[in-house]
Amino acid sequence: MEPTLKPASNFNAENDANVLRKAMKGLGTDEKAIIDVLAHRSCSQRQEIKALYKTMFGKDLVKDLKSELGGKFEDVIVGLMMTEAEYDASELKRAMKGLGTDEDAMIEILCSRTNQQIKDIKDAYKRLFKATLEKDIESDTSGHFKRLMVSLASGGRMENQPVDMTKAQEDAQRLYAAGEKKLGTDESTFNSLLASQSYEQLRAVFDAYQKISGKDIEQVIKSEMSGNLEIGMVAIVRVVRNRPGYFAKKLYHSMKGLGTDDKTLIRVIITRAEVDMVQVKQEFQKEFGKSLEDFIKDDTSGDYRKVLLALVS
Secondary structure, eight states, X not given: OOOSSOOOTTOOHHHHHHHHHHHHSSSSOOHHHHHHHHTTSOXXXXXXXXHHHHHHHSSOHHHHHXXXXXXXXXXXXXXXXXXXXXHHHHHXXXXXXXXXXXXXXXXXXXXXXXXHHHHHHHHHHHHHHSXXXXXXXXXXXXXXXXXXXXXXXXXXXXXXXXXXXXXXXXHHHHHHHHTTTSXXXXXXXXXXXXXXXXXXXXXXXXXXXXXXXXXXXXXXXXXXXXXXXXXXXXXXXXHHHOHHHHHHHHHHHHHSSSSOOHXXXXXXXXXXXXXXXXXHHHHHHXXXXXXXXXHHHHHOOHHHHHHHHHHHO
C-alpha cells in the first residue's frame, strides 16, 4: 500500500505555524499558503502544527481556519486537521445526525477499517460526542442492517490467522444452505461469517462458494438481500477482494453524472491519501479509463479543486 501524501522531510512545525498565521492575518486569506502546508504534511505533523500554533499565538488553529475559509474547501481543511480516528468518528456522527441517515458513509467506514482503527474510532466518538457509537447505531438503524453495523462496530474481526481450508469449505456450505438452497434467506448466517472472519479466510470461503454453487458470492448477495443490508454485505465482499478497487468505485460514483457527492469525495480522499491512494488511482484508471485527477478537475473548481489535487498527486 502506497500513499500519495507522505510526511514532509525537513518538517518544522514552528515555521509552518508562522506561515499559517501569516496566511490568515490582516485582510484577505492566502489560500495557496494554507494548501502548501496542510495538504503536504502527514496527519501526525498536522497535529504538531495545531498544538504549536496554540502555544505560539494563544489561538485555536481550527477556529482560525474556519473563520477564514468557506464551503467545501473549508470542509477539506478542517477534515485534515483531525486525527484519523476523530475524522472517522465525526463522519459517523454526521451520518446519523438529524433526519435521515447516510448509511453509505457508515457502511464505508465500518466495512473497511481494522479492529484497532475501530477501537480508536469508538474512543474518539465517546470523547467528542459524549455518546457511544454502538448505542447511536442501534437507535438510528433497524433490522438486519442494524445487526450488521453493530457487528462491525464491535471491532472483533479475526485477524492475522492462517487460512483454514477445511473451515472455508464448511462455511461456504453454510452460506449456500442459508441462501440459494432454501426459500427465503437466513441473513444471520451471512452476518456472522462476513463480520467475524479474517479477510484472508473470507477470500477462501468465497472461492469455495464459487465451486459449490457455480455463482459468485457478490451476485448471490445481490439476489438474496436488498436495501442497505445488501449494500453493506457487498461492500464487505469488495473490500475483502480489492480494497483500493472498492475506494476507486466510491470515488467514481461520487463524481459521475450530474452533481457531485462532495461528502463522499472528500471523505475517501482524506482517509486514503495517507494509506493506499497510489493503488486507488491505479484501480481508478484501470476500471474507468481516465485518471482520478482528470475526474477531479472536471468536477470541482477553485481552491477546493486545488486541495484535492494536492492530496492525490
